[in-house]
Amino acid sequence: METILFLAHTEQDGSLAKPALEALSAARFLARQVAEATLAVGLAGEDPAPAANQIGSCGAARFLGVCGAEFAVPRYSTDAAAAEALVRAAGATLIVAPSTSRWARCLGGVAQRLGGRTDTHITGIAVPEGRVTVSRWYYRQRMEALLARSHRPWFLLVDPGCFDPWVGEPAQAALEPVAAPAESRTRFLEFRSPQAGEQTIRPDAKLLFVAGAGWTKKQADGKVHVEEAADLILTFLRKTQASLGSSKSLVDLSGEGQAVLPFLSHLNQVGQTGATPRHPKGLATCCHGEEPHVVGWRFIHERRAVNLDPNCGWAQGKADVLYVADAFAVLRKLNELL
Numbered sequence: 001m002e003t004i005l006f007l008a009h010t011e012q013d014g015s016l017a018k019p020a021l022e023a024l025s026a027a028r029f030l031a032r033q034v035a036e037a038t039l040a041v042g043l044a045g046e047d048p049a050p051a052a053n054q055i056g057s058c059g060a061a062r063f064l065g066v067c068g069a070e071f072a073v074p075r076y077s078t079d080a081a082a083a084e085a086l087v088r089a090a091g092a093t094l095i096v097a098p099s100t101s102r103w104a105r106c107l108g109g110v111a112q113r114l115g116g117r118t119d120t121h122i123t124g125i126a127v128p129e130g131r132v133t134v135s136r137w138y139y140r141q142r143m144e145a146l147l148a149r150s151h152r153p154w155f156l157l158v159d160p161g162c163f164d165p166w167v168g169e170p171a172q173a174a175l176e177p178v179a180a181p182a183e184s185r186t187r188f189l190e191f192r193s194p195q196a197g198e199q200t201i202r203p204d205a206k207l208l209f210v211a212g213a214g215w216t217k218k219q220a221d222g223k224v225h226v227e228e229a230a231d232l233i234l235t236f237l238r239k240t241q242a243s244l245g246s247s248k249s250l251v252d253l254s255g256e257g258q259a260v261l262p263f264l265s266h267l268n269q270v271g272q273t274g275a276t277p278r279h280p281k282g283l284a285t286c287c288h289g290e291e292p293h294v295v296g297w298r299f300i301h302e303r304r305a306v307n308l309d310p311n312c313g314w315a316q317g318k319a320d321v322l323y324v325a326d327a328f329a330v331l332r333k334l335n336e337l338l
């Protein structure tokens with residue numbers, strides 16, 4: 001008999017964020033599909049009671065909470081201690097957790113302490129013929145594998161954007177306190193955000209707009225037009241609220257002392273050595289569409305590109321639509337229409 005534990009930490013405001021609610025959907029799915037399974041909730045935070053009430057009607061048999069100011073902040077030792085205590089208290093065999101930076105950092109270690117196993121970056125869960133099977137991608141989303149394990153406890157870290165977040169009415173949950181050691185030699189100081197000026201990465205945006213190195217290259221008049229490029233791109237982003245991605249070449253240019261777009265950092269890079277964002281649509285501009293870049297488009301459903309070169313990578317079956325056009329002219333017109 002499986003005991004499924006939905007494991008989450010609270011956010012700064014004490015609530016559960018979308019990735020946690022997505023993992024809860026995954027845990028509930030497992031609890032429904034696996035015969036004789038029970039579902040428990042395990043929460044860590046300064047005061048997890050409001051978060052427990054937020055999901056009070058999710059159908060869990062037990063709500064367990066590790067409480068204390070030490071568990072409000074991200075820190076390996078206290079996060080691991082809280083997770084370990086919650087898994088032990090629940091007697092969990094399958095642990096479903098959102099792939100947040102906090103859990104991704106410590107749950108491998110927690111599995112080791114408990115003699116368990118961990119699988120990360122899970123994008124799907126199925127239970128064919130009663131056997132729990134999870135899917136994940138390898139080699140930068142080029143190959144998909146289905147994994148099943150008989151070993152327990154088994155920790156499943158669910159990637160964000162793969163399950164619909166759980167929705168339901170809040171309800172009073174009977175939270176059982178669980179003790180965990182709060183001592184640590186590590187002191188949490190503060191959160192620091194990258195000096196990105198304007199917020200350009202928006203994971204929930206409908207559109208991913210990618211800027212390639214072409215924006216900073218010499219144009220037909222023999223000159224570069226970086227300031228105009230920056231203005232066109234930022235205007236487009238403000239008007240559409242799209243998320244901004246970039247090719248590696250463009251974000252690398254800043255390190256090479258070339259004219260660059262100041263609002264881009266390596267956090268914007270999409271591709272093999274960059275991110276694999278999830279958006280319904282993508283528009284690539286001045287980007288050649290080479291394989292190490294396009295592999296990061298694995299989860300972009302509808303793809304379009306603007307490039308002067310009709311033989312660019314996007315034309316080789318990597319985009320649904322390629323506009324062979326000057327991206328400066330296209331964006332100028334688009335911004336006007338918007």
Ligand SMILES: Cc1cc2nc3c(=O)[nH]c(=O)nc-3n(C[C@H](O)[C@H](O)[C@H](O)COP(=O)(O)OP(=O)(O)OC[C@H]3O[C@@H](n4cnc5c(N)ncnc54)[C@H](O)[C@@H]3O)c2cc1C
Pocket residue numbers: 211212213214215217219246247248249250269270271272273274275285286287288289290291292293296306307308309312325326327328
């Ligand atoms: C191991 C490895 C890992 C890598 N990982 C990544 C990765 O994670 N992400 C990544 O992006 N790359 C990655 N790369 C690099 C990748 O192979 C390419 O070099 C890079 O993506 C090229 O960037 P680009 O298309 O912006 O620039 P370019 O190749 O320079 O292309 C610029 C394009 O702009 C077009 N252009 C110029 N002016 C205009 C205009 N006015 N209108 C329209 N189009 C115009 C040109 O026709 C050209 O196609 C990796 C490479 C390796 C070897």
